[in-house]
Amino acid sequence: MTPLNTADPMPYLLAHSKRVKQLDRMPLASLRAIWRQAQTDAGVIQIWNGPLSKDEFVNGIVEIE
Numbered sequence: 001m002t003p004l005n006t007a008d009p010m011p012y013l014l015a016h017s018k019r020v021k022q023l024d025r026m027p028l029a030s031l032r033a034i035w036r037q038a039q040t041d042a043g044v045i046q047i048w049n050g051p052l053s054k055d056e057f058v059n060g061i062v063e064i065e
Contacts, residue, residue, distance in 0.1 A: 019062060020058060023058045028057065031054065031058065035051065035057050038061050038064040039064065042064050
């Protein structure tokens, strides 16, 4: 993800939108794999449930990234 620049946030917003579109086009199985890898990379340990729908996976991945 592009670092946030308070002087010109447009590149960050465009990169964010592009990533969301990219993830939204993926099948749920791929999103599950990306979700697990993103959690591992961030050092997050899931204790209780997790995303269930495709939208929840997309939002969760973008939030972690």
